[in-house]
Amino acid sequence: MPDLTLQRCASCGAELPERDARTSCPACGGLLALEHAPPAERGAALRDRFDARLRDAAAGHVADAAGAARASGVWRFRELIMPGATDADIVSQPEGNTPLFHRPSVAAWAGVDGLLLKHDGFNPTGSFKDRGMTVALTQARRAGARAVACASTGNTSAALAAYAALAGVPGLVLVPAPKGGAQQVALGKLAQTLAYGARTLLVRGDFDDCLRLVREGAERLGVYLVNSINPYRIEGQKSVALEILQQLAWNAPDWIVLPAGNLGNTSAVGAALRDAVRLGLIDRAPRIASIQAAGANPFASGYRENFATQHRVKAETVATAIKIGDPASWDRAAAVIREFDGVVTDVSDAEILEAKAAIDAAGIGCEPASAASVAGVRRLAREGVIRAGDRVAAILTGHVLKDPGVLLDYHRADHDAPLVNAPVEVDATLDALARVVDATAAAAGR
Ligand SMILES: Cc1ncc(COP(=O)(O)O)c(C=O)c1O
DSSP, X not given: OOOSEEEEETTTOOEEETTOOOOBOTTTOOBEEEEEOOOSOXXXXXXXXXXXXXXXXXXXXXXXXXXXXXXXXXXXXXXXXXXXXXTTTXXXXXXXXXXXXXXXXXXXXXXXXXXXXXXGGGSTTSBTHHHHHHXXXXXXXXXXXXXXXXXXXXXXXXXXXXXXXXXXXXXXXXXXXXBTTBOSSOHHHHHHHHHHTOEEEEESSXXXXXXXXXXXXXXXXXXXXXXXXXXXXXXHHHHHHHHHHHHTTTOOOSEEEEEOSSSHXXXXXXXXXXXXXXXXXXXXXXXXXXXXXXXXXXXXXHHHTTTOSOOOOOOOOSOGGGOOSSOTXXXXXXXXXXXXXXXXXXXXXXXXXXXXXXXXXXXXXXXXXXXXHHHHHHHHHHTTSSOTTOOEEEEEOBOGGGOHHHHHHHTOTXXXXXXXXXXXXXXXXXXXXXXXXXXXXXXXXX
């Protein structure tokens, strides 16, 4: 079959064939972007095709690889992601099809009634990274990779490990080693990576050092790099925005808000909206808001200066998933913010943790970095950038159990913060239990 996808350098325009396993431009080192053959349909016909696949997925069952590919919320949009992939090529769990919640208590906390929470922590390994990894591992197999590798703050490594196991390709991950006795990667993520069987390297350095090292290694050692600089990762991650649009019956919200670290996801959401407008899936694009942690905010600083220069910082934040000081997808993401009338802001760790406690207490939960999106909604609503009547889809990128350490540290009896729910030690007597039941019911007015 002829190539249906071309890889093109975003800086110098050099072209690479579809299955070339290099993940940056061999001529100038720039980031690659994918150009697909246009789908046969547009507008209502293409929407109908995607909607029919959604109905089939709901009716079907997953017995084998082809069944998983048909049920996947990523591969449902395959014309926009990897049109040349056959069911036999696809490495899928399946993934995607994550819920879009409305939780009045969280909306009230943020001050925006129309706040919806797209919970990508409901993916198979508990984060949005599965959406990009199904495509990256599909491509790794098509390109005949001998191994795949990534640098990670934790979620990418968990997704790589699971999808490499599924694909039968060896996986290596580079994560920051513990520093001063403190883990630099959330416990749940490290545990998953080990469990799924990836070779796990604890690198003496931070995420930015891990990424530099794995990029060098990929170039010299012939392993396939599956960080989000890999354009196939971005293609898969586009599906989160396409799913939001489909869940809203193709009526775009006013805003899509998401946490931002290495900026792959900001780039992916923008690329999806570009496709959706170009192909007539929606008639107007939402605005995008990318939210950083105040201690890891190079992109927010760049935004304040109209992206005149690329900023780098020494990152420090409780939200380890976005503890990134030198984001790799800066150029792509800056273009997205400009194109979609976007905004970038930053929120403190205290705001992140309070937003997380509100999301957790609504019974759905998320990991700290994910809560940055909701903290960002509140900040932008208070500043009047997001208006009270706007329809806002905030992406929750990871599951509540990803980072139990931060969670347990928040809910300490001696922690003076909103929504603290410290465990209570009691004697093993009915009296002691009765006192707690009475107090709990009374506090809830029952
Ligand atoms: C839970 C979570 N949220 C947000 C992000 C940020 O995404 P990106 O690095 O693509 O900006 C990450 C990245 O690792 C993540 O794991």
